[in-house]
Amino acid sequence: MNRILFSKTGMAKYISHLDLMRTMQRALLRAGLEIKHTQGFNPHPHMVFALPLPVGCESCCELMDFELVKDAGEEEIVSGMNRTLPEGIEVISAYVPERKLKEIAKLEMEIIFTFDSGATEEKADRLRELFERNEIVVNKKTKKGFSDINIRELMDKVEISIYNSSKIRLSAVIAAQNPSLNPLLITTAIGNYEPELAPDQVSYNRKEIYDNEMNIFR
Amino acid sequence: MRKIGLPLYALESKDPVKDFDIVAFSLGYEMAYTSVINMLDLAGIPLHREDREGLKNLVIAGGTCTYNSEPLCDFVDLFSIGEGEDALCELAELYGKAKAGGWSKREFLRKAADIDGIYVPEFYDISYNEDGTVRAITPIDGVRPVVTKRIVQDFEHSYFPEKTIIPSTEIVHDRVVLELFRGCIRGCRFCQAGYVYRPVRRRSSDVLAEHAINALKDSGYEEMTLSSLSTSDYKELNVLCDKLLDYCEPRKISLSLPSLRADNFSFELMERVQRVRKSGLTFAPEAGSQRLRDAINKNVREEDLFNTCRIAFEGGWNAVKLYFMLGLPTETDEDVKAIADLANQVVYIWKKHAKNKSRGVRITVSTSFFVPKFLTPIQWEAQNAMSEYKRKVQLLADTMKNRAVTYNWHDPETSYIEAVLARGDRRIGKVLEEVVKNGSGLQAWSEYFSFDLWMESFKACGIDPDFYAARERSKDEVLPWDMISAGVRKDYLWRERETAYRGEITPDCRKQCTGCGANLIYKGGRCDE
Numbered sequence: 001m002n003r004i005l006f007s008k009t010g011m012a013k014y015i016s017h018l019d020l021m022r023t024m025q026r027a028l029l030r031a032g033l034e035i036k037h038t039q040g041f042n043p044h045p046h047m048v049f050a051l052p053l054p055v056g057c058e059s060c061c062e063l064m065d066f067e068l069v070k071d072a073g074e075e076e077i078v079s080g081m082n083r084t085l086p087e088g089i090e091v092i093s094a095y096v097p098e099r100k101l102k103e104i105a106k107l108e109m110e111i112i113f114t115f116d117s118g119a120t121e122e123k124a125d126r127l128r129e130l131f132e133r134n135e136i137v138v139n140k141k142t143k144k145g146f147s148d149i150n151i152r153e154l155m156d157k158v159e160i161s162i163y164n165s166s167k168i169r170l171s172a173v174i175a176a177q178n179p180s181l182n183p184l185l186i187t188t189a190i191g192n193y194e195p196e197l198a199p200d201q202v203s204y205n206r207k208e209i210y211d212n213e214m215n216i217f218r
Numbered sequence: 219m220r221k222i223g224l225p226l227y228a229l230e231s232k233d234p235v236k237d238f239d240i241v242a243f244s245l246g247y248e249m250a251y252t253s254v255i256n257m258l259d260l261a262g263i264p265l266h267r268e269d270r271e272g273l274k275n276l277v278i279a280g281g282t283c284t285y286n287s288e289p290l291c292d293f294v295d296l297f298s299i300g301e302g303e304d305a306l307c308e309l310a311e312l313y314g315k316a317k318a319g320g321w322s323k324r325e326f327l328r329k330a331a332d333i334d335g336i337y338v339p340e341f342y343d344i345s346y347n348e349d350g351t352v353r354a355i356t357p358i359d360g361v362r363p364v365v366t367k368r369i370v371q372d373f374e375h376s377y378f379p380e381k382t383i384i385p386s387t388e389i390v391h392d393r394v395v396l397e398l399f400r401g402c403i404r405g406c407r408f409c410q411a412g413y414v415y416r417p418v419r420r421r422s423s424d425v426l427a428e429h430a431i432n433a434l435k436d437s438g439y440e441e442m443t444l445s446s447l448s449t450s451d452y453k454e455l456n457v458l459c460d461k462l463l464d465y466c467e468p469r470k471i472s473l474s475l476p477s478l479r480a481d482n483f484s485f486e487l488m489e490r491v492q493r494v495r496k497s498g499l500t501f502a503p504e505a506g507s508q509r510l511r512d513a514i515n516k517n518v519r520e521e522d523l524f525n526t527c528r529i530a531f532e533g534g535w536n537a538v539k540l541y542f543m544l545g546l547p548t549e550t551d552e553d554v555k556a557i558a559d560l561a562n563q564v565v566y567i568w569k570k571h572a573k574n575k576s577r578g579v580r581i582t583v584s585t586s587f588f589v590p591k592f593l594t595p596i597q598w599e600a601q602n603a604m605s606e607y608k609r610k611v612q613l614l615a616d617t618m619k620n621r622a623v624t625y626n627w628h629d630p631e632t633s634y635i636e637a638v639l640a641r642g643d644r645r646i647g648k649v650l651e652e653v654v655k656n657g658s659g660l661q662a663w664s665e666y667f668s669f670d671l672w673m674e675s676f677k678a679c680g681i682d683p684d685f686y687a688a689r690e691r692s693k694d695e696v697l698p699w700d701m702i703s704a705g706v707r708k709d710y711l712w713r714e715r716e717t718a719y720r721g722e723i724t725p726d727c728r729k730q731c732t733g734c735g736a737n738l739i740y741k742g743g744r745c746d747e
Contacts, residue, residue: 011232012386015386015387016387018388019386019387019388022388023386025438025440026384026437026438026439027438028438029435029438029439029440030384030435030436030437030438032435034469037470043470045440045470084384084438086384086386
């Protein structure tokens with residue numbers, strides 16, 4: 001089993017999860033690294049992504065597990081894949097994993113809100129007030145229909161600060177899986193609770209992944 | 219993009235299209251013409267060729283439909299007629315010289331008009347008769363009167379794109395495409411590709427296997443398709459498949475074989491290649507009766523189709539799709555009803571031969587509305603009226619009573635517009651512009667296609683679409699595309715037309731050469747060697 005740590009930034013944030021799977025599969029093959037396929041009637045390459053990244057989010061801490069037909073060294077995997085991957089996707093390291101992906105519990109997110117009308121201390125205060133509530137309910141579309149969830153209980157360590165004259169930065173540690181919190185819902189919540197504070201543009205950045213004890217997960 | 223003032227940009231480099239020296243369009247079929255105009259507009263490039271001064275933003279186009287370039291002549295500076303591998307390199311070289319030497323656009327175009335396979339509309343004057351037909355095509359400035367399409371002379375050793383741009387998102391044809399051969403030996407009289415891609419030239423299985431493996435390695439694709447006009451006519455198909463499967467099978471790379479014919483279809487081959495799903499087979503008999511199939515020279519015999527279906531059903535297949543065209547020349551109501559008979563017979567064969575009948579059988583019959591295309595023996599023909607097509611659809615639907623048969627038909631509106639554009643002349647340009655101005659450029663996309671918009675635009679431009687779609691041309695009429703030759707002689711096409719009306723077939727090129735003329739542009743080579 002092999003695991004890679006990779007980043008997905010810039011224009012590459014628009015590559016969807018499904019396309020990312022195809023891109024990774026091709027990058028491995030193009031690097032001359034043959035990936036093991038699943039057994040069965042319709043074999044497909046066996047790859048597991050730790051936490052699928054929503055389209056539009058950037059990240060510097062993505063993990064993918066896979067198995068190769070023939071073993072390859074760390075350097076061979078990293079340089080081989082980086083030679084063939086598109087701009088914006090970069091393999092940072094490759095290693096044999098010691099921990100299971102299901103041990104991932106939390107994520108550090110950075111969200112930057114852009115306001116065409118400018119970022120003011122007053123706006124930042126109102127946002128801080130909003131996230132001091134114990135309950136922030138958002139209607140979320142699920143496979144079974146719509147359901148209300150309290151996003152506040154999936155968020156921890158919320159910090160809000162002025163980033164520059166037009167941007168406000170929100171950083172938070174959010175639940176990563178079972179259940180996870182889609183960071184886009186944080187923006188939805190702002191629009192619902194404080195329509196005047198609905199930002200004109202938002203960028204999302206996944207900064208770090210942790211286990212349940214807040215140790216960095218690799 | 220218009221709303222926020224974002225100009226059209228290149229997908230890979232993100233550079234504005236307006237910054238490019240040459241903007242080239244590869245056109246799949248006529249309905250894409252409006253997209254060309256729309257894209258130029260989105261890029262901020264002046265639409266009309268005479269409004270683009272200097273060498274910057276030279277607009278060029280190619281593709282089978284541009285063998286009649288006339289509808290796009292207002293907008294495009296030059297057309298690459300035929301295979302572009304050699305002509306485009308020569309053109310780029312000339313462009314470099316022109317840029318370095320500070321030539322005027324006209325100087326450059328005049329020299330470009332001497333490159334084999336390059337058609338520059340500026341140097342061809344068109345005059346019209348009172349009845350609207352073309353009176354004469356007059357070459358000016360000493361350019362050659364007829365532009366003959368360019369072909370790759372040495373196809374075996376010609377360039378094959380082993381290194382391609384690898385997309386990061388899913389695209390159409392998201393796989394390695396291995397081109398086996400060009401041209402087709404068959405000579406189906408309705409088929410434009412069958413005439414304009416002549417003569418038949420192939421690559422050997424050794425060369426193909428090498429290209430295939432290199433392309434798979436470079437791209438990382440796990441799927442490959444064999445491409446040609448009639449894959450089962452490739453002489454070394456079995457040998458090639460062995461070579462490819464040796465590489466593909468252990469690596470789980472799947473191989474697909476489209477364009478197989480019902481008469482020489484090999485099940486052994488299908489079984490080996492398609493290991494996974496055993497669902498549907500698709501055949502295109504094109505016409506219901508043997509008489510009409512003979513008239514269009516689609517030399518598939520009923521027995522061949524039935525035989526193929528029998529083997530398929532015995533082998534566990536349980537779905538067959540059959541494609542037909544309605545509105546073919548000489549078609550009678552009997553021919554239309556024969557489609558239903560054919561489908562019923564296929565159901566009967568299933569009942570008699572299927573191993574496992576518990577899953578039932580699905581026979582799908584689809585009909586499309588025939589569009590007469592230029593540079594085929596049918597280029598003089600009138601298209602059926604839309605009302606006539608609809609009547610035939612109704613007749614067929616009423617005849618097709620078998621519950622195992624599903625009947626689908628295409629709406630005729632797009633095919634009618636396609637027929638107008640296919641045999642259009644330079645006066646069609648303003649209609650295209652009108653459509654883009656008042657609606658959407660995406661007329662090849664059924665979601666955006668608007669028949670009313672087209673009809674209003676014809677009216678606004680004072681053009682009668684029936685003049686182009688529904689009029690039979692006479693033998694001596696000057697056709698708008700007469701300055702273009704695909705190598706096949708016009709009198710050969712006329713002879714084929716007469717043979718069609720006699721209901722006689724023409725043997726395929728492998729059986730006997732019938733002297734179409736395409737071999738004459740193949741210097742030193744022999745067709746289908």
